Amino acid sequence: MHADRDRCVRAVRSRDARFDGWFFTAVTSTGIYCRPSCPALTPRPENMVFLPSAAACQQAGFRACKRCRPDASSGSPEWNHRADLVARAMRLVADGVVDREGVPGLAARLGYSARQVERQLNAELGAGPLALARAQRAQTARLLVETTTLPMADIAFASGFSSIRTFNETVQEVYALAPSALRARAGGTAEPGAGTVRLRLPLRGPFTPDNLFGHLAATAVPGVEEWRDGAYRRTLDLPHGPGIVALSPLPEYVDCRLRLRELRDLPAAISRCRRLLDLDADPEAVDTVLAADPDLAPLVRKAPGRRVPRTTDEAEFAVRAVLGQQVSTAAARTHAGRLAASYGTPVEDPDGGLTHLFPGPAALAALDPEQLAMPRSRRRTLTGLVDALAGGTLALGADSDWDLARARLAELPGIGPWTVEVIAMRALGDPDAFPVTDLGVRQAAEALGLPATPAALTRRAAAWRPWRAYATQYLWATSTHPINVMPGS
Known part of the structure; x- marks a missing residue:
């Protein structure tokens, strides 16, 4: 633009x-x-x-x-609804990949040469990966300067700078203030306690958080997620150690409290929280398209700015999607909670009841499917998914190719269209994913006078593209299921 x-x-x-x-x-x-x-x-x-x-x-x-x-400011919506090289690169930069693995690591994840990545980013963004990572380091430094009482030397290295001198020079250049002046200007808002950061996550309005936080709270895995004191809380599996986040919705931003073992993980934690809550969405663009449909227009006017609840860990969500096949929300939570308690890494939570990280594919590869209280066919589906994730034949991360991921998912035994589209919507972040076979979608469509058969509804939903994942949220919100109600409201 x-x-x-x-x-x-x-x-x-x-x-x-x-x-x-x-x-x-x-x-x-x-x-x-x-x-x-x-x-x-x-x-x-x-x-x-x-x-x-x-x-x-x-x-x-x-x-x-x-x-x-x-x-x-809020991130560009471009990286929210695109799956090309630049969009995938930006998601990885936001997750801190350049700081951890360098430009060669970024390029390797994307499957391109470092020169190709540099050229594409410069052409579209006016800056290469190193400059983008430097800008992010400066922002991380400012957050830590203003919201913690950490010594400046600790902040410099936690932000990803290689030296205190580079930290001081960058902050002075970007903000026209020395780090000590930035802290003084914050007016005493810093909170004590190394490893704890409180910040505001900006967003574009309008913002209707009911279905977003209602879904996260209603499907929370015991020990991994919880709703406590008006906040959704969960454990985070971050590059340098576990973390815990508490997220509370407010009209113009989301209040975010992060407890991190390593402050170097702040950029990755922020990136994953923003992705979880779909905070870089452009609700004006989405709602303009959906409100043009006379059947959806009343739903959009009633609660504009609905977001798609996503995930902080794509592999985790894929496993949970399989656990949730053809069972109730409560049963899916129970299955997932048992896996977390048995195979997840324990964490300490001084502020609540979180106990474990959700186990990754490598840990789940050791599970005995005979111990799972579910039909044999679903055990086979789960072990097939875990093997594909652990073996690297299925990639669902921020750098993944959406079309390829869909194709690989569909090849796995027991993974049907519903599972593919739910994973595409919530794990891959495809804004046009459409679980047309979902019972709730079909019931809502029928109640609105829309076609209820998958083929007919798919044709009717062509006018909602490229925002069918958001249309799904509006359709789901017509029911009285707990996922549509934020606790305490």
């Missing part, structure tokens, strides 16, 4: 927050870059330069605005 100058100027003049993250406004007369919605942004149009990423702004020598904090 940054190439459409007239549209960008109109968005800046109207201070339209819907475009935060879509592009950034750099002002040549001040050397500062802002969000489109920044209330302090009043330059002449001829002094505005529009760039596609915060990293591109920083690489061009612009400093982040101290008022609107553009580096902390």
Whole structure:
């Protein structure tokens, strides 16, 4: 969008927050870059330069605005509904892959050469993977400076910087403030306790969290997830150790409390929480398409901005989807809880009742299927899925190819269209995934006067593309199932 100058100027003049993250406004007369919605942004149009990423702004020598904090704006929705090289690369950069594995590691995960990845990212984002990772390190550093009482040296290395000098120079360059000045400017909001961070996760409005948090709470795996004191809490399996997050929905953002063993995992934890809650969605774009359908329009008007509940761990969700085949929500939770208690890594939770990480494919490969209280056919399906995930023949991570993942899933015994589409919707993050054979979808369609047979409903739903996963949320929300009600509401 940054190439459409007239549209960008109109968005800046109207201070339209819907475009935060879509592009950034750099002002040549001040050397500062802002969000489109920044209330302090009043330059002449001829002094505005529009760039596609915060990293591109920083690489061009612009400093982040101290008022609107553009580096902390919602992520671009482009990476939310695309599965091409650039989108997959951006999801991996957000997860901290460049800091952990370098550009060669990023390229290897994507199946391209480092030169190809560099060229594609520069062409579309105006910055390569190193510049994108540097921008993320700067944002992580600011969060730790402002929300913890950690010494600056600890923050430097936790943020991914190789030296304190580089940390100081980068923070000064990006924010025009020394780290100590950033902390003083935060006004004493830092919380004590190494490893604990509290922050706000920004989002685009409108935002209806009922089905999102209702689903997560109603399907919570005992010991791995819980609803406590108005927050959804869960354990996180992060690159450098376990973590625990508590997420509470508010009208304009999600309150996030993270307890981490290693603060180096902060970028990965934030990325996974944003993905879990679908916070980089563009509800205006989604609801405009769905509201054009006269049968869906009343549902959209009643509760605009529904999100798709996703996952922090794609392999975990795939296993849980198989456990949930043709059984009740309660039964699926029980099966998953038993697996977690038997094969998951124990964790300590001083603030609640979480006890384990959900076991990964390698741990589940050791399970004895005869010990599972489920039909033999589903045991075979589960072990086939676990073997494919553990053996690497099935990839469901942020770097996965959606079409290839669908094809590999469909080849596994016992994985039918419903399971494929539910995994595509919630694990892969495909916004057009459509579990048309789902009983709840079919019942809702029939109640609305829509075709109820899978073939006819698929034809009717063509008008909802590319947002059929969101249409599914609106259809599910017509029932009184607990997944549609946030606890305590």
